[in-house]
Amino acid sequence: MNDMLLNKKLKKNFYQREVLKVARDLLGKILVKSEKSKTLTGKIVELEAYHGDFDQAAHSYGGITNRNKIMFEEGGYLYVYFTYGAHHCCNVVTGKKGQGTAVLIRAIEPVSGIDRMIKNRFGRKLKNDREIYNLTSGPGKLCKAFGIDRSHSGIDLTGKEIFILDNKNIPNKETGVSTRIGITRSTDLPWRFFIKNNPYLSRK
DNA sequence: CCACGGATTGGCT
């Protein structure tokens, strides 16, 4: 078993901090999804922060709706949404109850359970060695690989099914910051965080 | 009830 699985599960107090700090600190942490007989794990390499108050790109901007209500809970829940008629994206709810802040997980480096991820994502084996870099290098891709959909929205991340393990911190010099991808409003906020030169990033 | 557009992806020019 991979020794990273001995690391401790992140607790509520990690998530219930300011969204930008949580986003930065989640770089390098290990996302875990446990199924009946399989455990899928991967290192988080890219995220974006969303803030309900003044961030017009956030789903929570404009207040509580049926879709986004989990974003307004206290930090430590999973928020999954469906978009473009095809893709699921997963977020970590952060901060205090009522804030509407969350972090979108945009890219992951596969660590274990990779054969299962490949089956979930492509329904076949890899065509070539390069295709591994297309497995989890985007928010929709990683949800497909991990088998995460709307049925998982609202899951408590301190539970047993989906959670995140602590891991050694990524030094500042190995991280990058940029504006967020794929949005049309509040495009100037530098709220995307990533591990520099990681081959699994959604954009180079 | 209906119209619109999206925190994306992959296929084609």
Added chain:
DNA sequence: GCCAATCCGTGGA
């Protein structure tokens, strides 16, 4: 590099 696919949440009539 450009653009269509495809469903559903949201908001206005």
